[in-house]
Amino acid sequence: MIRETAWRIFAGELNSSQLEMKGEEEKSPSYLITPLGAKVNRVLLAGVLMEKENIGSEEEPMWKARVQDPTGSFFINAGRYQPEASAALAQMEAPRFVAVVGKTKTFSPDDGRVFVSVRPERIVTVDEDARDRWVLEACQSTWTRMKALRSALAMDTPDENELVKKGMNPVLANGILEAIGYYGVSESSRYLRMLQDGLRMILPDQHIDLGLPGDDADLPDEIDIDPEKAGSDLDQEDLILSFLEILDTDGKGAPFADLQKEAEKEGIGAAQLEEVTNSLMDKGLVYEPVLGRLKKI
Amino acid sequence: MEIEELTPTIEEMKRVLEGKIDESTLIEELNTYLNIYKVSLEAAKRGILRKYGGDSGFVTAESINKKIDALEGNEQNVDLLARVVFIEDREIQTKNGPRNISSGILGDDTGTVPFTSWESGKFQLEKGVTYLFKNLYAKTWNEKVQINLGSRAEVERKDDVNLGMPERTYSYSSHEAKVSELREGMSSVTVTGKILSVGPKEITSRGEKKTIYTGILADETGKVEFSAWEDFGLSDEEVIQVKNAYVRAWRGIPQLNIGDRSEISRVDDDFDDSMGIGESSIKSIGELIEVGGGLDITVLGCVVDLRAGSGLIKRCPECNRSVFNDECASHGRIVPVQDLRMKAVIDDGSGALTAIINRDISEALSGITLEEAVDMARSSLDSDAVSHRMEERIIGRWVKARGNAISDEYGLMLICREASLDQLDVKAEAEKLLKELEVMM
Numbered sequence: 001m002i003r004e005t006a007w008r009i010f011a012g013e014l015n016s017s018q019l020e021m022k023g024e025e026e027k028s029p030s031y032l033i034t035p036l037g038a039k040v041n042r043v044l045l046a047g048v049l050m051e052k053e054n055i056g057s058e059e060e061p062m063w064k065a066r067v068q069d070p071t072g073s074f075f076i077n078a079g080r081y082q083p084e085a086s087a088a089l090a091q092m093e094a095p096r097f098v099a100v101v102g103k104t105k106t107f108s109p110d111d112g113r114v115f116v117s118v119r120p121e122r123i124v125t126v127d128e129d130a131r132d133r134w135v136l137e138a139c140q141s142t143w144t145r146m147k148a149l150r151s152a153l154a155m156d157t158p159d160e161n162e163l164v165k166k167g168m169n170p171v172l173a174n175g176i177l178e179a180i181g182y183y184g185v186s187e188s189s190r191y192l193r194m195l196q197d198g199l200r201m202i203l204p205d206q207h208i209d210l211g212l213p214g215d216d217a218d219l220p221d222e223i224d225i226d227p228e229k230a231g232s233d234l235d236q237e238d239l240i241l242s243f244l245e246i247l248d249t250d251g252k253g254a255p256f257a258d259l260q261k262e263a264e265k266e267g268i269g270a271a272q273l274e275e276v277t278n279s280l281m282d283k284g285l286v287y288e289p290v291l292g293r294l295k296k297i
Numbered sequence: 298m299e300i301e302e303l304t305p306t307i308e309e310m311k312r313v314l315e316g317k318i319d320e321s322t323l324i325e326e327l328n329t330y331l332n333i334y335k336v337s338l339e340a341a342k343r344g345i346l347r348k349y350g351g352d353s354g355f356v357t358a359e360s361i362n363k364k365i366d367a368l369e370g371n372e373q374n375v376d377l378l379a380r381v382v383f384i385e386d387r388e389i390q391t392k393n394g395p396r397n398i399s400s401g402i403l404g405d406d407t408g409t410v411p412f413t414s415w416e417s418g419k420f421q422l423e424k425g426v427t428y429l430f431k432n433l434y435a436k437t438w439n440e441k442v443q444i445n446l447g448s449r450a451e452v453e454r455k456d457d458v459n460l461g462m463p464e465r466t467y468s469y470s471s472h473e474a475k476v477s478e479l480r481e482g483m484s485s486v487t488v489t490g491k492i493l494s495v496g497p498k499e500i501t502s503r504g505e506k507k508t509i510y511t512g513i514l515a516d517e518t519g520k521v522e523f524s525a526w527e528d529f530g531l532s533d534e535e536v537i538q539v540k541n542a543y544v545r546a547w548r549g550i551p552q553l554n555i556g557d558r559s560e561i562s563r564v565d566d567d568f569d570d571s572m573g574i575g576e577s578s579i580k581s582i583g584e585l586i587e588v589g590g591g592l593d594i595t596v597l598g599c600v601v602d603l604r605a606g607s608g609l610i611k612r613c614p615e616c617n618r619s620v621f622n623d624e625c626a627s628h629g630r631i632v633p634v635q636d637l638r639m640k641a642v643i644d645d646g647s648g649a650l651t652a653i654i655n656r657d658i659s660e661a662l663s664g665i666t667l668e669e670a671v672d673m674a675r676s677s678l679d680s681d682a683v684s685h686r687m688e689e690r691i692i693g694r695w696v697k698a699r700g701n702a703i704s705d706e707y708g709l710m711l712i713c714r715e716a717s718l719d720q721l722d723v724k725a726e727a728e729k730l731l732k733e734l735e736v737m738m
Contacts (some may be wrong), residue, residue, distance in 0.1 A: 002348050002349070002586065002648075002708060003642070003648075003649040005583070005593065005644060005646065005647065006599075006644045006649070007646065024316065024319060025316040025317070027315065028316065029321075044599060044601060044644060044646075046693075097598075097691075099693035101601040101644075101692075121602065122602060122688075122692050122693070124688075124689065124692045125693075126693045129723070131725045132719060134599075136721075136723050136726055136727055139727070139730055140726075140730060141535065141728065143733070143734070160325065161325075161328055162326065164329060164331070164332075165332065167333075169647070170325045170326070170328075172324060172331050173325075174321070174322070192734075195734060202724060202727040203724060203727050203728065203731070208731065210735070210738055211733060211738065248453075
């Protein structure tokens with residue numbers, strides 16, 4: 001069996017993925033189709049290990065960790081079936097540069113949302129140069145997919161075989177077609193912004209400005225979940241509570257700005273977030289230890 | 298080739314692969330092999346089966362319909378719609394006494410092929426008549442395909458079919474290819490390159506001693522091993538053009554065969570050193586998986602795993618095979634020799650391969666010498682201590698590795714001749730990408 005390629009893909013793109021192609025047979029692999037058409041089973045990622053936590057027991061650890069890249073965070077879960085990665089995580093302290101090789105996993109509550117995480121096969125400490133090289137490769141591969149998507153959309157009826165004939169990698173051509181069918185036309189400024197963020201990290205001295213539309217481009221575009229579908233308020237409350245836990249790194253509460261960022265990735269806008277946090281405060285589940293921070297009781 | 302023509306093949310392969318591949322992927326793969334790399338159907342099938350882990354032995358379990366130029370010479374069960382171009386009856390001696398057979402030539406619109414009917418009395422074949430031949434088997438004799446009508450063969454006369462056979466039955470049309478474009482199963486291919494080395498080699502072919510000439514041919518895209526089945530008087534450093542050669546593969550590495558139908562001419566080509574002739578060619582791993590392998594390849598990628606069998610290992614002093622428990626399968630109880638080895642999975646984003654890395658290179662890459670490794674294993678009492686330390690040093694690092702790439706049942710491997718940590722000017726590459734982005738905006 002051919003080994004699945006480790007895709008270099010930014011957190012921003014990976015976490016926006018909602019379409020999963022389940023293997024039909026027991027042993028055939030499942031793939032996550034990203035909005036730009038990557039057909040992902042395995043990823044290689046690098047970034048800053050922001051936090052780690054053992055939510056299992058000492059005997060049977062279950063590590064949760066968050067690794068940040070220029071575009072967002074990868075959520076890492078390693079348990080007893082990932083012995084190498086678990087052992088490595090146990091000995092690491094945040095923050096540090098890490099590289100992770102692992103399989104993408106999805107979790108979807110009944111409301112149709114999809115949460116993407118990475119189950120690591122390997123997690124190692126790397127240096128800044130290695131992190132930068134990964135950011136470069138993620139930029140290059142994002143750009144390749146954007147160009148591929150563009151050439152598919154330029155066709156009257158996008159056709160997989162035609163794309164392959166033009167020299168596109170067959171796996172990518174397949175992913176691109178699946179992506180167009182499911183996500184429709186993705187907002188390219190969102191992904192250009194990821195490229196810009198990546199390149200700014202590698203070339204901090206050049207004031208890179210691709211002239212993208214205003215900062216609101218960070219907001220989710222049409223591929224994100226429409227609030228109607230995003231489940232009841234109660235689910236959102238649970239989600240926010242779990243974010244508060246993750247983001248509360250020093251015990252002084254989660255910075256509101258970080259919470260807002262995470263919520264935005266899940267399609268919860270600022271106004272909505274305020275509603276949810278107000279409701280949580282009314283219920284006495286959270287409080288504001290200092291201005292701008294929120295803490296779970 | 299149109300998908301409709303492939304329906305029997307697709308059905309057959311789906312059966313053999315038993316759900317390891319879905320139909321759309323299969324069609325996509327066939328399309329890639331046939332329409333992009335232009336290899337024969339038989340080679341495409343083998344390639345896909347190797348990739349998805351089917352057993353190619355079963356492929357020909359049911360008969361498949363072929364044109365003559367698609368015959369590979371190893372079909373067990375094949376159907377042909379063809380005209381008898383020539384036929385004669387012969388008597389041969391067998392250990393059961395004399396036997397009557399018929400032999401001759403069959404033709405269709407794609408070419409001709411010699412055939413033998415072993416049940417001569419069973420079919421009354423007539424010269425110039427078109428038949429549908431069923432359940433034939435093919436063999437290769439002196440590098441040429443032969444068709445056999447055995448006891449299972451069936452023949453139907455087809456008077457109403459016009460095969461559209463060309464006037465000239467042998468087709469010498471040859472297409473040009475660069476070395477990097479050579480794929481298993483190609484025939485009638487023309488290649489121009491410089492001979493890096495050549496020498497005679499004694500082989501035994503069907504009980505007969507024969508001298509063939511083997512060596513390495515290179516152009517600016519790569520190197521390929523060749524075998525000339527005749528003496529063309531080839532010598533080192535010559536630039537030649539080979540016409541009507543064909544490509545077979547050994548463990549996935551394409552090899553150029555120069556047979557008796559091939560022509561060789563000396564060319565006045567300006568293959569000078571500036572073109573990088575004879576240098577290792579840098580390939581993406583995805584491309585290598587597609588081709589199956591290659592000679593003197595360089596890949597650049599990130600080490601994403603170390604496989605079992607990496608670290609401190611023991612070898613038999615007689616045969617150098619790795620052993621467990623001081624016991625060699627061939628040489629019994631032995632005093633093993635300690636060795637250091639890495640089996641590193643390198644991934645470049647287009648695919649992954651396993652690099653087999655010997656002691657010297659492993660020492661340099663990991664910074665752990667064999668002596669240190671022996672001490673480490675002894676003092677920690679953990680047989681995996683060395684491989685764990687190597688993992689820490691090498692996983693997540695980008696490497697540049699050079700060697701021959703081969704395929705077997707475990708997938709693509711690179712037998713490393715050189716390997717080192719790769720230093721890339723990330724800033725320069727980022728600036729290149731930025732320029733491209735700015736142009737597109």
